[in-house]
Amino acid sequence: MSRHHPDPGLLGEMLKVAAAPDYARWEDQIRRTGGCSDPIHITGWTVAKDKTSGEVLHRYSTGHEPGARLRIACGNRRASRCPACAWTYSGDTYHLIRAGLAGDDRRAIPATVREHPRVFATLTAPSFGPVHNRPTGRACRCGQHHQEGASELGTALDPATYDYAAAVLFNNHAGQLWQRFTTRLRREIAASAGLTQRELIEVARISYGKVAEFQKRGAIHFHAVIRIDGPVGPDTSPPAWATTELLDASIRAAMVHAYTSVRVPAAGDHPARALRWGTQLDVRPIKAFGDGSDVTEQAVASYVAKYATKAAETTGATDTPVHCRKCRGAGLSTRYPHPGSTLSCCTRCRGTGLGEDLAQLAIPEHARRLMTACATLQPLYPDRMLARWAHMLGFRGHFSTKSRQYSTTLGALRQTRADYRAAQEREARGLADAEPDTVLVLASWQYAGHGHSPGESVLAATIAHGIQLNRQTAREALQGEQHE
Ligand SMILES: [Zn+2]
Numbered sequence: 356m357s358r359h360h361p362d363p364g365l366l367g368e369m370l371k372v373a374a375a376p377d378y379a380r381w382e383d384q385i386r387r388t389g390g391c392s393d394p395i396h397i398t399g400w401t402v403a404k405d406k407t408s409g410e411v412l413h414r415y416s417t418g419h420e421p422g423a424r425l426r427i428a429c430g431n432r433r434a435s436r437c438p439a440c441a442w443t444y445s446g447d448t449y450h451l452i453r454a455g456l457a458g459d460d461r462r463a464i465p466a467t468v469r470e471h472p473r474v475f476a477t478l479t480a481p482s483f484g485p486v487h488n489r490p491t492g493r494a495c496r497c498g499q500h501h502q503e504g505a506s507e508l509g510t511a512l513d514p515a516t517y518d519y520a521a522a523v524l525f526n527n528h529a530g531q532l533w534q535r536f537t538t539r540l541r542r543e544i545a546a547s548a549g550l551t552q553r554e555l556i557e558v559a560r561i562s563y564g565k566v567a568e569f570q571k572r573g574a575i576h577f578h579a580v581i582r583i584d585g586p587v588g589p590d591t592s593p594p595a596w597a598t599t600e601l602l603d604a605s606i607r608a609a610m611v612h613a614y615t616s617v618r619v620p621a622a623g624d625h626p627a628r629a630l631r632w633g634t635q636l637d638v639r640p641i642k643a644f645g646d647g648s649d650v651t652e653q654a655v656a657s658y659v660a661k662y663a664t665k666a667a668e669t670t671g672a673t674d675t676p677v678h679c680r681k682c683r684g685a686g687l688s689t690r691y692p693h694p695g696s697t698l699s700c701c702t703r704c705r706g707t708g709l710g711e712d713l714a715q716l717a718i719p720e721h722a723r724r725l726m727t728a729c730a731t732l733q734p735l736y737p738d739r740m741l742a743r744w745a746h747m748l749g750f751r752g753h754f755s756t757k758s759r760q761y762s763t764t765l766g767a768l769r770q771t772r773a774d775y776r777a778a779q780e781r782e783a784r785g786l787a788d789a790e791p792d793t794v795l796v797l798a799s800w801q802y803a804g805h806g807h808s809p810g811e812s813v814l815a816a817t818i819a820h821g822i823q824l825n826r827q828t829a830r831e832a833l834q835g836e837q838h839e
């Protein structure tokens with residue numbers, strides 16, 4: 356987090372906020388959002404009544420809150436949009452991946468998953484043309500030694516020949532490629548075990564927790580924890596034949612199998628393509644404790660959490676959509692044309708599907724070319740919604756996903772947190788003993804805006820910073836414990 360040097364006007368505004376009679380209550384609200392930088396404001400009321408007696412147990416209205424509103428966290432997972440909420444999301448992802456690796460007694464993933472065969476695999480995109488890089492001990496192909504973090508890293512050596520179209524089509528189909536990979540993987544595992552697919556389901560389940568990450572060149576790649584469980588998931592032991600070696604070999608076989616590819620038909624002057632994963636596959640067994648050669652549970656969970664909050668911003672692309680809101684990026688006047696009707700262009704974007712002029716955006720040239728490729732391909736592959744996802748360089752999938760059996764869900768973690776807060780709230784109001792289903796809750800809430808004033812914004816950032824320091828300390832203490 357950067358140091359703030361507020362100008363005198365801002366300082367005055369901060370002091371005004373901090374000196375307000377309801378500052379303590381405002382600070383409490385912001386603390387509850389985790390220091391959210393763009394909280395949602397709501398107004399309204401809630402009444403809790405005893406169902407049988409009708410007695411009012413609790414009454415709350417935002418009328419007594421600062422500015423007569425309640426501020427709640429925006430929940431944005433992008434660090435560029437809200438560092439505080441992204442940090443919460445990253446922490447949740449960490450717990451989610453870790454639970455799937457080491458078990459979690461509070462959330463019913465048994466610690467015996469540690470004995471299941473599991474690996475950390477990285478699936479990358481193929482090459483779309485040479486890019487500037489920093490090979491160890493050598494110069495880049497352009498003849499220069501680039502500095503670490505230099506802006507030209509990951510950009511095309513020759514923009515005239517770099518296949519920007521293939522790059523965004525790969526990102527756009529990455530979800531399907533993953534699907535094909537997992538389907539093929541089950542077949543490979545079954546074949547190695549000498550079983551049919553149906554027999555495999557009777558004895559073992561394959562589960563995944565994965566995150567997507569953009570490489571500097573703007574290509575999506577996946578980091579995945581892949582685990583073999585018993586027939587009913589993490590609670591059951593995998594069969595004796597299920598070894599880490601078998602899992603490793605099956606992943607490698609599935610990656611190169613012809614089935615693990617997606618065909619994109621020819622359109623306009625673009626050729627038909629068969630999209631495949633790149634040849635750089637990294638598969639590492641996960642051990643509970645590091646012995647040097649393998650990755651540890653802790654390292655995997657931290658690694659995955661780190662990438663969970665990064666979107667295409669790492670490549671310099673915009674962090675908000677750039678498509679035309681009227682036609683939702685389709686470029687057409689109607690979203691559901693009747694058969695036989697003539698399609699006409701959207702009147703707002705004139706058929707480009709864009710809501711912004713890409714040439715005018717202050718973004719690096721490489722990102723601009725990738726986003727432009729999305730717009731160019733939009734009319735050729737309308738069902739791929741490339742203009743809609745241009746700010747993600749064509750990628751339309753979720754950043755962290757997991758199979759149902761892998762571990763707890765982000766939703767469950769949010770629920771746990773919400774339950775905890777609700778319990779705290781009830782306790783604070785002397786309702787702790789009330790049986791939940793004998794209480795009738797009536798409520799009415801309205802959206803009343805979002806954000807902070809400049810002075811509030813600085814104070815919220817300070818609160819977020821404090822919370823983060825505390826949580827970081829707690830997380831490190833937990834990690835220390837596990838290394839003992
Ligand atoms: Zn937020």
Ligand SMILES: [Zn+2]
Nearest residue numbers: 487488495497
């Ligand atoms: Zn270079």
Ligand SMILES: [Zn+2]
Nearest residue numbers: 679682701704
């Ligand atoms: Zn439009």
